[in-house]
Amino acid sequence: MMLKRCFPVVAFAALVLAFTAPSRAQSPTHSSWVGTWATSPYLADGGFNVRTLTGVTLREIAHISVGGAQVRIRFTNEFGLDPLTISDAHAALSAGGGSIQAGSDHALTFGGATSVNVPPGAAIFSDPVALEVAPLSDVAVTFYLPPQIMRAETYHGFADQDNYLATGDVATAQQLPQSTTIPSWYFFDGIDVPEVSSSRAIVTLGDSITDGAHSTHNANLRWPDVLASRMHDDPNLKNISVLNEGIGGNRVLNETTGPSALSRIDRDVLAQSGVRYVIVLESINDIGRLARLQTPWDEITAQQLEMGLKQIADAAHEHGIKAIGATLTPYGGANYYSDKGEEVREAVNDWIRTSGTFDGVVDFDKATRDPQNPTAFNPACDSGDHLHPGDEGYKAMANAIDLTLFAK
Incomplete structure (x- = not known):
């Protein structure tokens, strides 16, 4: 099945390589995937002022259902009006609050690149990364949003879960410095693990x-x-x-x-x-x-x-x-x-x-x-x-x- 989202053809090779079908995408070692966590995104039109989210790092927490030896992370710009630039993205095991477990941090790539431009209306998966996750555990997804034009934003407003924001690119920090708690998941709507x-x-x-x-x-x-x-x-x-x-x-x-x-x-x-x-x-x-x-x-x-x-x-x-x-x-x-x-x-x-x-x-x-x-x-x-x-x-x-x- 292909993503039911329209997006323009773009000339960035890394971006083209990063687009994958959500249930049957190929990876170097696994041919099939199953979702372990997802949320339903929509247009951010109230609540936390997402329009300030440039030049900041987000750390978002997802409570997964089944485990796996690898993960791939889905990012979304479905309701955006401009390309969304994501860089310095990471997946790690949450240590509670805004912290991650020491030694668990893994950098994410997109077709081998460390940053990606997500077209308006599109969603992408990261490349698979060898992060072993246990069932019913918390995964921390961290990424930097560099300064950019952002006229409309995609989020899931009610996370019932604390997520975290810090100024600047501090995505590799074990504990985000001087972070602010935010109530929503922004630009992130899924985690897959390999099928067993x-x-x-x-x-x-x-x-x-x-x-x-x-x-x-x-x-x-x-x-x-x-x-x-x-x-x-x-x-x-x-x-x-x-x-x-x-x-x-x-x-x-x-x-x-x-x-x-x-x-x-x-x-x-x-x-x-x-x-x-x-x-x-x-x-x-x-x-x-x-x-x-x-x-x-x-x-x-x-x-x-x-x-x-x-x-x-x-x-x-x-x-x-x-x-x-x-x-x-x-x-x-x-x-x-x-x-x-x-x-x-x-x-x-x-x-x-x-x-x-x-x-x-x-x-x-x-x-x-x-x-x-x-x-x-x-x-x-x-x-x-x-x-x-x-x-x-x-x-x-x-x-x-x-x-x-x-x-x-």
Whole structure:
């Protein structure tokens, strides 16, 4: 599969060599790759002022799912308007905070070059590097952004993970000097490791509930993280990775925060290395708009959402990927709850359970709802805002997934 991103033909030999297909790219010693970590990028239009990110070093932390003897790192300029220059890039084992483990630092190259210009709309992989990473460990990706024109930036705004910024090119420092903590992942959206026997990836496609909103910061307790831990603990499934493609505020049918689920399936599901399954948990933000309509297209129906979810499942099936439907968690008491929206949620959940569209179903609604008040969360699962689970709710969601869905 090729990256579903358009980019212009460029004359830089190193850049051309650096572009690789995400799931079947060649390396000197490995022919196949599987994603171990991913995030879904979008246009930086608020939060931390990324427009100051020139002449600085970024150190970004990723909690991977499966291990490997090599890594390759994916950088993205998908929403940029200008070429993005990255130089002095490194991958290392995190030592916590902004530090890296001594002796683990490896310089990254791009077609053998130490810097690369990423065209607007493009994503690239680094060359493979012999960094051995353990399952469920933290990898630190560090890179320098030299002074350059940067009119638009690509990031994942809600990392629920501290990342770090320092002035100047200090990418080789074991501890970034005078660093600032930043809340997002910028220009970096994936890590692959070489495939081994029974390697395959699960993509979790969703909104803030998949992104892990209101889970404990820096603790990796999002439901996809807990699922990855369950996979690791099962000797028959330990080589299955989990890639979190959730975006807070995302919708199925219309763009809000990030591209809609329908418009990002090519990038976030089909183009991911080694993907064999997708768990789809989206629609609650579409439904929430019914409480306060802002545009004519906010007036959605259950049938429209079902059509959108079916298109996602159909696209997965066309590429040999199993699609697993997840029922929508309760939202009674949330600030955008409405009786009309609840009718739509229940109708969509009934359709997910009974339509036969999906290869399997995960009943997150049943796993998290209050038996005495099924339109709302079980209090033990509620983060307090009545829309997002807390840590116990995310754990209940992950534990509700039947792992036999992922048997070959």
